[in-house]
Amino acid sequence: MTKKSPVWSVIKNWLIIGTAVVGFSYLSDHVNHKRNQGATETIYSQKNISVLEDIIKEEKHFLKDVPEMSAANYLSEDEAVRIFDQQIKKNLTDFLKINDFENPKICSKYGDSANIMMATITGLGLLGLFCFAFLHVLDLCALSKKGKQLFKEKNYATLLNTGMNTAAVLTLAVLLFDVPYGELNKSMYNTVSRKVIINYQNTDCLKINNPEKLAMTLTHEITHHLQELNGMSRTSNVIREGHSMGVARYLGKELYEKTGNPDFLVALDYELRSFVTVYLDLCKEFNVEPNTGLIEGIKTTELESHSLGISLFAIKEKQYGAEIYSEVLKGNNSSLLSNNN
Numbered sequence: 001m002t003k004k005s006p007v008w009s010v011i012k013n014w015l016i017i018g019t020a021v022v023g024f025s026y027l028s029d030h031v032n033h034k035r036n037q038g039a040t041e042t043i044y045s046q047k048n049i050s051v052l053e054d055i056i057k058e059e060k061h062f063l064k065d066v067p068e069m070s071a072a073n074y075l076s077e078d079e080a081v082r083i084f085d086q087q088i089k090k091n092l093t094d095f096l097k098i099n100d101f102e103n104p105k106i107c108s109k110y111g112d113s114a115n116i117m118m119a120t121i122t123g124l125g126l127l128g129l130f131c132f133a134f135l136h137v138l139d140l141c142a143l144s145k146k147g148k149q150l151f152k153e154k155n156y157a158t159l160l161n162t163g164m165n166t167a168a169v170l171t172l173a174v175l176l177f178d179v180p181y182g183e184l185n186k187s188m189y190n191t192v193s194r195k196v197i198i199n200y201q202n203t204d205c206l207k208i209n210n211p212e213k214l215a216m217t218l219t220h221e222i223t224h225h226l227q228e229l230n231g232m233s234r235t236s237n238v239i240r241e242g243h244s245m246g247v248a249r250y251l252g253k254e255l256y257e258k259t260g261n262p263d264f265l266v267a268l269d270y271e272l273r274s275f276v277t278v279y280l281d282l283c284k285e286f287n288v289e290p291n292t293g294l295i296e297g298i299k300t301t302e303l304e305s306h307s308l309g310i311s312l313f314a315i316k317e318k319q320y321g322a323e324i325y326s327e328v329l330k331g332n333n334s335s336l337l338s339n340n341n
């Protein structure tokens with residue numbers, strides 16, 4: 001009697017997972033690329049190299065006089081919401097030229113059922129991945145002479161196969177739900193439940209340690225809520241992130257001028273790093289020697305929707321003014337995506 005080789009079951013499972021991963025990432029890349037095409041094409045123009053140099057210069061000049069942010073570790077969600085309601089909300093509606101609105105539901109990371117579900121799926125998926133790798137090793141061990149003796153019992157083979165298939169299915173579930181573990185550690189706006197989920201760490205792992213900083217995070221996430229209410233959910237994520245960041249950046253600077261509290265500028269350092277990152281990539285793209293003196297000592301960040309988005313908005317804000325934020329919210333992207341600067 002011949003027994004099916006365990007090698008086949010290993011190959012079969014990896015084939016299923018491999019095909020699904022490649023297919024899924026190809027599809028989502030394709031969709032993202034299509035959605036972001038207009039935004040990236042606008043950014044990747046040689047003329048923007050000098051515009052970004054000016055922006056970096058101005059930002060450095062501005063930051064020079066800003067005092068250190070407070071290191072105080074005092075957090076109160078209620079107070080952050082109060083700061084948003086009393087000091088930010090009116091400026092936000094004026095700035096975006098919209099009517100007063102009801103705040104979305106705001107909850108802590110694990111207080112939201114959608115997040116508990118996502119965390120559970122992610123946890124199970126990670127467990128599945130681990131089991132899969134573990135069983136894979138066991139399966140290969142079973143090929144050796146010694147292993148064959150150890151694992152020749154029929155029950156074990158069945159168990160092995162069931163385990164591997166379960167692991168494969170769970171892994172697929174995670175990949176298809178697209179919830180990489182890191183995403184769970186950020187503040188976010190859940191477009192399905194229309195809730196703001198807060199966490200005390202920013203995109204660049206900066207700790208949010210007081211109500212003023214948290215109020216700025218809320219401003220960013222609540223802007224995503226306004227985008228959703230205004231039909232921007234299918235807009236490119238470069239535009240959505242750039243818009244949210246730009247709005248919070250503008251209002252944060254305004255509040256800083258008024259109160260002198262640097263905690264309202266919580267994202268400024270990350271934004272400067274974004275400008276430098278996009279600047280360097282543009283220089284590379286057009287074979288231009290970057291101004292090393294200008295960017296000396298500034299760390300770069302990842303080139304993704306936040307860094308690209310805020311750079312796009314900063315470039316166009318320079319050309320068209322802060323009007324672009326209310327225009328984009330109303331669905332008018334003509335200034336933002338124009339190519340004549």
Ligand SMILES: [Zn+2]
Nearest residue numbers: 220224241244
């Ligand atoms: Zn965002």
